[in-house]
Amino acid sequence: MKTAWGELEVNDAHIHFFSRNFFSLLARQKPGLTLESIGEKLGWEMPPADPVELARRWVEEFDGHGVSRGVLIASLPGDEDSVAEAVRAFPDRFWGYFFCNPVGADGVERAEAALGNGLQGICLFPAMHRYSLHDERVQPVFELASATPGTVVFVHCGVLTVGVRDKLGLPSLFDLRFSNPIDLHAIALRYPRARFVVPHFGAGYFREALMVCSLCPNVYLDTSSTNRWTRYQAGRLDLRMVFEKALEVAGPRRLLFGTDSSFFPRGWNEEIFQTQANLLAVLGLKADEAGAVLGGNLARLLERQAEAAG
Numbered sequence: 001m002k003t004a005w006g007e008l009e010v011n012d013a014h015i016h017f018f019s020r021n022f023f024s025l026l027a028r029q030k031p032g033l034t035l036e037s038i039g040e041k042l043g044w045e046m047p048p049a050d051p052v053e054l055a056r057r058w059v060e061e062f063d064g065h066g067v068s069r070g071v072l073i074a075s076l077p078g079d080e081d082s083v084a085e086a087v088r089a090f091p092d093r094f095w096g097y098f099f100c101n102p103v104g105a106d107g108v109e110r111a112e113a114a115l116g117n118g119l120q121g122i123c124l125f126p127a128m129h130r131y132s133l134h135d136e137r138v139q140p141v142f143e144l145a146s147a148t149p150g151t152v153v154f155v156h157c158g159v160l161t162v163g164v165r166d167k168l169g170l171p172s173l174f175d176l177r178f179s180n181p182i183d184l185h186a187i188a189l190r191y192p193r194a195r196f197v198v199p200h201f202g203a204g205y206f207r208e209a210l211m212v213c214s215l216c217p218n219v220y221l222d223t224s225s226t227n228r229w230t231r232y233q234a235g236r237l238d239l240r241m242v243f244e245k246a247l248e249v250a251g252p253r254r255l256l257f258g259t260d261s262s263f264f265p266r267g268w269n270e271e272i273f274q275t276q277a278n279l280l281a282v283l284g285l286k287a288d289e290a291g292a293v294l295g296g297n298l299a300r301l302l303e304r305q306a307e308a309a310g
Helices: 020-027 035-042 051-065 080-089 107-116 139-147 163-168 182-190 206-215 228-232 239-249 270-282 287-302 304-309
Strands: 011-016 069-074 094-100 121-124 152-155 195-198 219-222
Touching: 011 287, 020 035, 020 051, 020 080, 020 163, 035 163, 051 069, 051 080, 069 080, 069 121, 069 287, 080 094, 080 107, 094 107, 107 121, 107 139, 121 139, 139 152, 182 195, 182 206, 195 206, 206 219, 206 239, 239 270, 270 287
Parallel strands: 011 069, 069 094, 094 121, 121 152, 152 195, 195 219
Antiparallel strands: none
């Protein structure tokens, strides 16, 4: 992609793959909710039944914007196969992550199956599924990630809102007691071979996310979304200051650019990219540093599997 530094490879670390099955799983959560009514309520295009066709739409979207590769996230437990099919169809364009509820009846088994099916990111949402990262039932997930090269554990911390659930009138009985990045500190130290990603700079727990990054070299920050959590901070804090402090503490090799794109017809959220790339330019990053943040770090993180196999 053409940038202020010239041509750079841009890889997006955070895209929700809203498949037809994802919407079917949502529809089961509320009587009377159907795929047709979901499309009407949201004003979104309902995806084709075949996830490969949706993946092809994302490839076209990437091509139109100059994006090289991206992480597709299966955004409900039970939709892992949709992303796995997308990755198999376009392995040079996508990596795959999946939601995991490790305290569910078959959470760990699902994680093992998904990793065996070509996915590489285990997404944990402790506030959503109401558990502590230190719960003994969660430890097998970290052990699995440690033992599987090329796997990352994506841990959502901080404020958690799911716009699609709000618009559809679905309850979001989350528990923010389980959202502090500090909980990740001892876990990251206990599993040094695992790689952890905290999205949205900690989504309101910015200070705590930086503390964990400073203490744990295996923790990365994802820059995705509009980062409106800054409004919760005491005192003035804007996105430029967030990037400046994150670069100071974590360095340019542990930041992963992402947009949090999800639905059509909006598609890939170029506005997020432009805002963040402009900030990196204003902060004076060199070309190699900008290239690392905008795509290189993600590729190195997720291509460990290929390196290990070689």
